[in-house]
Amino acid sequence: MKKYDFVRRTAITAGLVAGLWLSPLTAGERIRLTVLHTSDIHGQVLPFDDARDRPAPGSLARVSAAVDAIRGSTDHSVLLIDSGDSLQGTLLEEFTNVRRKEPSPTIEAMNHLGYAAMAVGNHEFNFGLEVLRRAEAEADFPFLAANAVDTATENPAFQPFLIQKIDGLTVGILGLVTSNIPGWETPEHYRGMHFEPMDESARHWVRYLREEKSCDVVIVLAHTGFEVDPETGESNGTEYENFGNRLVAVPGIDLLLTGHAHQDISPTDMNGVIISQPSSRGRRLTRIDLEFEGSGEAWKMVHWEGRNLDLSWTKIDEDLVAAFDEKRKTILVEMDTPLTVVDRAVSVRGCRVRDCAANDLIHQVQLAVSGADLSLASLLTNSTPDLAPGPVTQRWVRSLYTYPNTLRVLKLTGAQVKDVLEHAARYYVGLECSGSAGCEILTNPDVRHYNVDTIQGLTYRIDPNGREGAKVFGLSRHGMPLDLHADFTLVCNNYRAVGGGSFPHLAEADIVWQSSKEVAELVIEYLEKMEVWQPSADENWNISPRILGEKRAGRNAGP
Numbered sequence: 001m002k003k004y005d006f007v008r009r010t011a012i013t014a015g016l017v018a019g020l021w022l023s024p025l026t027a028g029e030r031i032r033l034t035v036l037h038t039s040d041i042h043g044q045v046l047p048f049d050d051a052r053d054r055p056a057p058g059s060l061a062r063v064s065a066a067v068d069a070i071r072g073s074t075d076h077s078v079l080l081i082d083s084g085d086s087l088q089g090t091l092l093e094e095f096t097n098v099r100r101k102e103p104s105p106t107i108e109a110m111n112h113l114g115y116a117a118m119a120v121g122n123h124e125f126n127f128g129l130e131v132l133r134r135a136e137a138e139a140d141f142p143f144l145a146a147n148a149v150d151t152a153t154e155n156p157a158f159q160p161f162l163i164q165k166i167d168g169l170t171v172g173i174l175g176l177v178t179s180n181i182p183g184w185e186t187p188e189h190y191r192g193m194h195f196e197p198m199d200e201s202a203r204h205w206v207r208y209l210r211e212e213k214s215c216d217v218v219i220v221l222a223h224t225g226f227e228v229d230p231e232t233g234e235s236n237g238t239e240y241e242n243f244g245n246r247l248v249a250v251p252g253i254d255l256l257l258t259g260h261a262h263q264d265i266s267p268t269d270m271n272g273v274i275i276s277q278p279s280s281r282g283r284r285l286t287r288i289d290l291e292f293e294g295s296g297e298a299w300k301m302v303h304w305e306g307r308n309l310d311l312s313w314t315k316i317d318e319d320l321v322a323a324f325d326e327k328r329k330t331i332l333v334e335m336d337t338p339l340t341v342v343d344r345a346v347s348v349r350g351c352r353v354r355d356c357a358a359n360d361l362i363h364q365v366q367l368a369v370s371g372a373d374l375s376l377a378s379l380l381t382n383s384t385p386d387l388a389p390g391p392v393t394q395r396w397v398r399s400l401y402t403y404p405n406t407l408r409v410l411k412l413t414g415a416q417v418k419d420v421l422e423h424a425a426r427y428y429v430g431l432e433c434s435g436s437a438g439c440e441i442l443t444n445p446d447v448r449h450y451n452v453d454t455i456q457g458l459t460y461r462i463d464p465n466g467r468e469g470a471k472v473f474g475l476s477r478h479g480m481p482l483d484l485h486a487d488f489t490l491v492c493n494n495y496r497a498v499g500g501g502s503f504p505h506l507a508e509a510d511i512v513w514q515s516s517k518e519v520a521e522l523v524i525e526y527l528e529k530m531e532v533w534q535p536s537a538d539e540n541w542n543i544s545p546r547i548l549g550e551k552r553a554g555r556n557a558g559p
Helices: 060-073 091-099 105-113 129-138 198-211 244-248 318-323 325-335 357-370 394-400 414-427 519-528
Strands: 029-038 077-082 117-119 148-150 161-166 169-177 193-195 217-223 255-258 264-270 273-278 284-294 299-310 338-342 374-378 390-393 407-413 428-433 439-443 453-456 459-462 472-477 487-493 510-514 541-543
Touching: 029 060, 029 169, 029 217, 029 255, 029 273, 060 077, 060 105, 060 284, 060 318, 077 161, 077 217, 091 105, 091 129, 091 325, 105 129, 105 318, 117 169, 117 217, 161 198, 169 198, 198 217, 198 244, 217 244, 244 255, 244 273, 264 284, 273 284, 273 299, 318 325, 325 394, 338 519, 357 374, 357 394, 357 407, 357 453, 357 487, 357 519, 374 414, 390 394, 394 519, 407 414, 414 428, 414 453, 414 472, 414 487
Parallel strands: 029 077, 077 117, 169 217, 217 255, 255 273, 374 487, 459 541
Antiparallel strands: 029 284, 148 193, 161 169, 264 273, 264 299, 284 299, 338 390, 374 453, 407 487, 407 510, 428 439, 459 472
């Protein structure tokens, strides 16, 4: 796709031309600056969910309209920046940028909006360095990641910071990416890089921006969330990927603009640092208005106010939507082409509290293409639409398997396999029964839904009342008790294989096979070979408290 034929906006308005100061200010004057921040756009350029063929909240089209309105209503400079995870998440982005190697729609849209900078996110690495570097070259703004380090030179692998001269202010913008990328990605996707802890890198670079570059204000764009519960002050167990609380402790930061966790955190003061997070996919736009007092030699922030603007269903930039209309139509036709037909309804509702045909489809594909003994998989989303009897399209498959994962086969012992299941079973924390109403399974909200894995190739039960580490029982294979000392091959996605979800043993296990195709593509090929798909769940696992023996636990509940 060609670059837009309408005028591209400048990154900073009302007072900045080619990085030069305009209208020098005298002592005692005040400067106002509006900072606008997005994060975790995940390719949501347009206000449509193409996987489900329906309107979607948020999008860069709505961000664009909101930014236009703000720029038009202010008489001072506006700085638009982003905290990463832009290149993965929609069919438009994947089909255009990744498959056809055409310019990234997300980057084209961000160029149009006039972004000044973007921190690199972990999902930028999903498709490998070729895709990432190509998108970086297409951008009219820098990709920032000070803590992504070139192993050959020990210099930053991306531009570490950007300095903007805005109406007399020297504004330093530092970019950081969560350092757990090796815990999620295949080594080929970040080859030649290592990742420093975000807080250690920030200490060095913030000091540099303050002392060497004499920045009046330092903004940190951090693709990370907060690792401590703000109400209790206790760890939430995400220190391996989230560094927000540790970054707040770094001297010299004025604004810490975060992402990664997809939380809606309105601007607030945390230990003297303004922090925020704008949800995801353009559903929120953080606005922070800053006021400085001083002179051309030194400026001090004297006032600020901010909020997260809800853009869920606001006005759309129709020109931006129209720019991608033809590409979207092509994708929709491909998405609606039938792969096969299904002879009964399929739903993902309740798949985490009972075996279901949708998740068993993933298991069947993984076992068929890999030849492994066992398959490990989870339901990745709650929003896959119910499938009625009739055509099965690529759209439904991609709504079922939403991530660009590939597969790996690992070698584990039976004891290690049990440990893996016990880790997933942390999701179940009790059973609440009330006479004739049956029983409700209680679940742990701190366990992310895509980390509730099941295994195909074994039969087992889960006791939700059991203590952590002792919930799984009755493990058998081919009618015989599982041999804890025997070796087994287990197929899982690459995210899980490199340690995603903190599952035990997987990251250290020997790799005996890996796929070159993504799981969604493998599912599509599997279904295309069928004249009719006859979905079923073999019920190889169930929630069955030991006290009930062979009886099933009444009413299932939960997502």
